[in-house]
Amino acid sequence: MELSASFTRALLTGFDRAYADLVRVATRSTGNRDEAGELVHEAWLRLAEHAQASGQAEAAGDQPDDTTAYLAVMTQHLALDAHRRRQRHGRYVEGAVLQEQLAPSHAPDVADSVMYRQALAVLETALAGLPERSRAAFVAHRIHGDKQPLIAERLGVSLNTIERDLIQASACVEDALQRWRGNHLGSARRAGRRRSLAALLSFAGVGLGGHLGWQQWQLYRQQHVQWQARWQSPRGQQVRHALPDGSSLLLDALSQAQLQYFAARRSVQLLQGAAFFEVARNESRPFEVQAAGLRITVLGTRFGVEITPMGRGPSRVSVQVESGRVRVEPMAEGEAIETPQDDGFVHTLEAGQALQWAAGDRSPELSSVESAASWRHGELVFQHATLGQALERLARYAPFAMEATPDAARLPLSGRVRIAQAQAWIQALPRALPVQVQQQGDGSLRLSRRSRS
Numbered sequence: 001m002e003l004s005a006s007f008t009r010a011l012l013t014g015f016d017r018a019y020a021d022l023v024r025v026a027t028r029s030t031g032n033r034d035e036a037g038e039l040v041h042e043a044w045l046r047l048a049e050h051a052q053a054s055g056q057a058e059a060a061g062d063q064p065d066d067t068t069a070y071l072a073v074m075t076q077h078l079a080l081d082a083h084r085r086r087q088r089h090g091r092y093v094e095g096a097v098l099q100e101q102l103a104p105s106h107a108p109d110v111a112d113s114v115m116y117r118q119a120l121a122v123l124e125t126a127l128a129g130l131p132e133r134s135r136a137a138f139v140a141h142r143i144h145g146d147k148q149p150l151i152a153e154r155l156g157v158s159l160n161t162i163e164r165d166l167i168q169a170s171a172c173v174e175d176a177l178q179r180w181r182g183n184h185l186g187s188a189r190r191a192g193r194r195r196s197l198a199a200l201l202s203f204a205g206v207g208l209g210g211h212l213g214w215q216q217w218q219l220y221r222q223q224h225v226q227w228q229a230r231w232q233s234p235r236g237q238q239v240r241h242a243l244p245d246g247s248s249l250l251l252d253a254l255s256q257a258q259l260q261y262f263a264a265r266r267s268v269q270l271l272q273g274a275a276f277f278e279v280a281r282n283e284s285r286p287f288e289v290q291a292a293g294l295r296i297t298v299l300g301t302r303f304g305v306e307i308t309p310m311g312r313g314p315s316r317v318s319v320q321v322e323s324g325r326v327r328v329e330p331m332a333e334g335e336a337i338e339t340p341q342d343d344g345f346v347h348t349l350e351a352g353q354a355l356q357w358a359a360g361d362r363s364p365e366l367s368s369v370e371s372a373a374s375w376r377h378g379e380l381v382f383q384h385a386t387l388g389q390a391l392e393r394l395a396r397y398a399p400f401a402m403e404a405t406p407d408a409a410r411l412p413l414s415g416r417v418r419i420a421q422a423q424a425w426i427q428a429l430p431r432a433l434p435v436q437v438q439q440q441g442d443g444s445l446r447l448s449r450r451s452r453s
Contacts, residue, residue, distance in 0.1 A: 018068040019420070025072045029079035038238050039078045039252070041378040043071065044420040045236040045397060056145065126176035130169050137162050138169035225260050232256040233273070236397045238376070244278035247287065252306075252375050253396040273396070274306035276373040279324075292317045293359045297327045303349075308389065314359040320350045320372035327363070328355055380417045387411045387433065387447065394422050401444035402426065408435050410451040413426030 019040065026036035041193040076203075127135050133155060140146040152162040233239040233251040241249045244261065251257060255273025264284070268277070270291040278286045281300025292307050292315045301324020308316045319328055329346045345363055349355055353364075354372075357364035367383075372380050382390050388409025391402050397419050411433050417425050428447055429435055434450045 018071050021068055022071055022075050026075050026079055029076055030082070035082070035240070036079075037377045038240070039082060041074055041419060042237065043075050043078055045399075122179075123173060124172045127169075130172060131165075133157070134165040136168045137165040139174070141166055142170075161163075191403075207298050223262070225262060227261040228254075228259060230258045236399065243280075245282065245285075248278045250276040250278075250373075250376065252373075255396075270305055270307060272307055274304065274373065274375060276302070276304040276376055278302050293331055294319070294357055295331050296328055297329075298324065300324060301326055302372070304376075306373070309392065310358065311391075316356055316358040318354065318356050319349060320354040320369045321351055322372035323351045325350050328357075330357070330359070375419070378419045380419060381415075382417070384413050385413050387413050387429075387435070389413075390417070391426075391447070393437075394419070394426075398422050401442070402447070403444070404447040405449060408447050411435065411449070 022040045022043070023033070023036050024040045027033050030036050030039065126357055127138065128139065137151050137156065140151045148166070149159055152159045155162070162443050187275065227244055229237070229241075231241055231249075231251060233253055233255050236253050238253060239251045241251070243249060243259070243266075245266065247266075249257065249259070249268070250275035255275060256271040257275055258269045258271060261267070266282075266285055266287045268275075268287075268289045269288060275289075277287070277289065277298075279298050279300050279302070282412065283299055287298045287300075289298075290306055291305050294317045296303070296305060297321055302322040302323070303324070303326050304318075304320045306318045306320075310316055310319065319326065319400060326349050327346065328349060347355060347364065347366070352368055352370075353366045354367045354369040356367070371379075371381075380390075380393055382393075386409060388404050390413050391409070395402060400423070413433070423445075426447070427437055429447065430437060430450070435447050436450050438446045438448070440446055
């Protein structure tokens, strides 16, 4: 049904009165109060966009009989649409993960890599206990592949002496590895032990020669992308995404993020806007978020990150923790995400704590927060902000344009704003600030500083 402008405005007028009832209806449909708040907010945004697109046309007598009931049905429909989207996305993610698991890989299995590291430690301990000449002969022959006569000449002993040294060293190493294998893999035939020793020495050949092989394997684990995605949200709409590990990401309006999962870490780069993360705990695979030069590392928690542009200066980053703990530290300019800034700070934030920082700051600003990422609940909180920053933040949602003159944009501002009441809040600003609000012909709002006369 096509709604008239007057019908839509009547729904918007009754929206604030029906807000609590709508959240309860949506919570029953979704089972999640946070998601319910998002759906109610989306309903308001759709109505506001429709009212803007409908212009000033009126339809006499076209008014809803029961505003709350109509809005409740609309919210339930949105909840059903959201449920269907999650199902489709879940099927897509499951398919992508299955495809990744079935795809051939040149990387060793994680369990195998741990086993080899343990075996290498046993091998190095056994070699360290050998006489110096036996150890030198063994490494030269079994690791570097040198011929026995060449080793004998280099060490200044007879070929028979080198042969005896190699027999002694091999027996010592095999006994050590057999004891290790007995603890991990059970008894094995001697030929099997020798084949395992040969394979291990092949692996250790580069490892003992400067650990190059292990470094290359670690580099591969750090750089090989197992899963990736790049998401962005439109104006006025918050979008939730399910991640392959059971985590989830909620993007605020006009926000953008890039995600990459590696064998040893999960990485997110917040490119603009704000995001809220619900991270599934995995101690062997930390979750890292990079935002405007700041790195946030977690194992499992719920927290929000937001980038606020600051005109010509560096953007400010805000981190707010709802539950769990996060580690926050700056990154060196131009360095990879694994590289922290040598002279930077490291802070651990717990539930109810927040941090704000911009590149160039000597230290971050720490504070407490009542509700992390309050935009999830349809509310924006401004502390020590300016009017220009507040308008820029509201512009992510408003279906109409807004701007402030430079002198008005610099006015200090603190307070709370319900996103659903953005236009009414702006119209009321002259009662709190020395500004005047003018509505332009295209429906946009222009704020200028009021003269002191």
